[in-house]
C-alpha cells in the first residue's frame with residue numbers, strides 16, 4: 348500500500364493533466380484520476396518494478412477519459428479516430444511571422460486561457476497525441492503503444508496537431524506593427 | 539525541394555537535437571523559403587509555449603481529497 352501511495356503521488360499530476368486535456372471538464376477529470384489509479388491498483392503486482400508502469404497507467408487514463416467524453420456527448424461517437432480526416436493544417440495558410448516574444452504580449456492567466464481554448468479546438472485524436480508527445484514528453488513509440496496506433500499514424504497526427512495549433516495561435520501571436528513588410532513578403536507563396 | 543517535401547520532415551527537425559546541423563537540402567530550402575522558415579520557427583515556439591505553461595494544475599486541496607478517496611477504495615479492494 349505504501350508503494351502504491353508513492354506511485355499515486357508520483358503520477359497524479361500527469362494523469363490529472365492528461366484527463367483534463369481530453370475530457371475538458373474538471374469533475375470528469377477527477378473521476379478519471381480515481382478510476383485510473385484504482386484499475387492500476389488491482390493489477391499492481393504485475394507491474395512492480397516495471398518501467399512501463401507509467402505508459403500503462405497513461406493508457407488506462409486515456410481510455411477512461413475517452414469513455415467519459417463519450418458519455419457526456421451522448422449519441423456522438425468519440426474515439427481516437429474521430430475527425431482525423433480533416434485537411435485543416437496540412438498546409439499552413441497563415442504565413443505571418445510571430446512577435447519575437449509572444450509570451451510578453453499577454454498576462455500569465457490570459458495566456459493560459461488562450462492556450463486552453465486553442466488546444467480544446469483540436470479533434471480529440473489530435474489533441475491526445477500532442478499532449479502525450481509534446482506536453483508529457485512520451486516518445487513516439489510510447490505514444491503509439493499507449494494509444495494502440497501505428498508509429499506512422501502517431502507521426503502524421505502529431506504533425507497535423509502541431510500545424511493546427513500553430514495556425515490557430517498565429518491569430519494571437521502574429522507581429523502587429525513593424526512586421527508588415529516581412530509579412531507581405533512571406534505571403535509570396537508556397538512552392 | 540518543395541514545401542510539402544520540407545514539411546514532411548518537420549517532425550524530425552523539431553525533435554532533433556538543436557546542436558546537430560540540419561541536412562544540407564533542408565538548410566537550402568530554409569534559406570530560400572521564408573514560408574517554411576516561419577512555419578518551422580513558429581511551430582517550434584508553439585511546442586515550447588505548451589511545454590512551459592501548466593494549463594491544468596492540480597490544486598493541493600483537491601490532490602489530498604483524491605488521494606484519500608483512492609486509498610480508501612483500495613483498502614476495500
Ligand SMILES: [Zn+2]
Pocket residue numbers: 538540541544567571572573574575
Ligand atoms: Zn518552403
